Amino acid sequence: MARFHSLPVAAVDRLTEDSVALTFAVPPGLREEYRHAPGQHLALRRIVDGTEIRRTYSICSPAPTPDEEGPRTLRVGVRLVEGGAFSPYALKEIAVGDELEVMTPAGGFTLEPAPGLYAAVVGGSGITPVLSIVATLLDREPEARFCLVRSDRTSASTMFLEEVADLKDRFPDRFQLVTALSREEQQAGLPTGRLDEERLSGLLPALLPVESVAGWFLCGPFGLVQSAERALRGLGVRRTRIHEEIFHVDDGSVAAPPGPSLAHSTVTARLDGRGGTWPVDDGESLLETVLRNRPDAPYACKGGVCGTCRAFLVSGEVRMDRNFALEPEETEAGYVLACQSHPLTETVELDFDR
Missing domain, CATH: 3.40.50.80 (Nucleotide-binding domain of ferredoxin-NADP reductase (FNR) module)
Structure with a gap:
């Protein structure tokens, strides 16, 4: 289960005029939680005027070996996005010694070493x-x-x-x-x-x-x-x-047209070993429904890109607006992106723990 922890910034390295690398120090007690496969990413969180902002950045440092206790540091690269909600802050304000809320690693864009x-x-x-x-x-x-x-x-x-x-x-x-x-x-x-x-x-x-x-x-x-x-x-x-x-992703070129969804539907979700059932408000995604009742539900981009909100569809049918994160084998196996999923049946059951 993905969780946020506060990690200190150990280094801020300017890479180009519009990008930096942030290095986080991982204390011994959290190193196993931050064990990652090569290619995974971290979600960073900050609160601005009472609004929670999350952005996902890939880990660029090598993955720890299986016999290591976990990474002592984690390094990510951040490129400036004009008008962005997080990258200007990362480039202009974050300094060594600051503490940031960092989610444990996620993502399936990985390669385990093999010949x-x-x-x-x-x-x-x-x-x-x-x-x-x-x-x-x-x-x-x-x-x-x-x-x-x-x-x-x-x-x-x-x-x-x-x-x-x-x-x-x-x-x-x-x-x-x-x-x-x-x-x-x-x-x-x-x-x-x-x-x-x-x-x-x-x-x-x-x-x-x-x-x-x-x-x-x-x-x-x-x-x-x-x-x-x-x-x-x-x-x-x-x-x-x-x-x-x-x-x-250029939303204008790849936005999905509005599709069918079912009014008066309910979603049952299992998350971190606990389940609950809630009504889905008209037009909202299943992730939005779950978040209203379980703020600890995993997500980062809400745009169908990062895959953090991946869940197994136990029962029911959904419509996904778009998918840039799941491999075809994952969707065929029954996984969906909760942030892009809308109910097509009166009941839908998701399992975030699989």
Whole structure:
């Protein structure tokens, strides 16, 4: 069960003009709770004028080994979003010694170290979870290789430039790095321009044997991730080998039209070993219903992106407005995003503990 704890800020490192890395110190008594898989994320919480604000940021530091007690520190990358409710505060106000409310790790965009060839296509701050995945994989598994294709606007706007360069120095034979800049010429490497479907369809087979890649990790803005997925599917890559995490979604281009829902429905939810049944108000999501009665229900983005509110649909039927977090295998197994789910039957039962 995800929980918030107050963690002290141990370091604030400026990465670019519009991004920082925040490092949290994890006290011994909480280290097991903050044990994480490479690629998972944290939700940070603050209260502004009586309103609770949560934002999700991926962990960029390597995951602890199974025989470790848990992480001593956790590091996340934050990029400024103009008009955002949290990122301006992170870049301009947070200082070493401050304490922030930090949720325990969540998310399924992960890779447990195993031998084989892996690859990622990332854009902008999408490097953050992949940095943890690559560092953990290459450190722990000597028979693993990784190809990273990253897209940024300019070299000055590239997050974790030094950290990625360090991985290239440490693992020159097992880590392949390809950088594309959309607004700046490079002396070496790819020509300037965006990585769209057509470009990726030609580039990826030239870089590595696409059919031999055990897992593809796509992370960043919606457009890049969709272009990369279409390119890979066109190259014959099975959907089960493609893993995606969306960081930015243009609501205007992907908003779901209003769908059917059922008035006078009730939801039964099991959460942290306790259950309850409540009426669903007209138009609200099942997460909103549960939160009115159980404020400890897990959530972060409420936009169908982070997957923090994932729940198992025990009975009944729901309509999900959109889903950018669950893999097809998860939805087929019966999982839904509570923040996007609306009842289609008179009773619906969710289990947040599965």
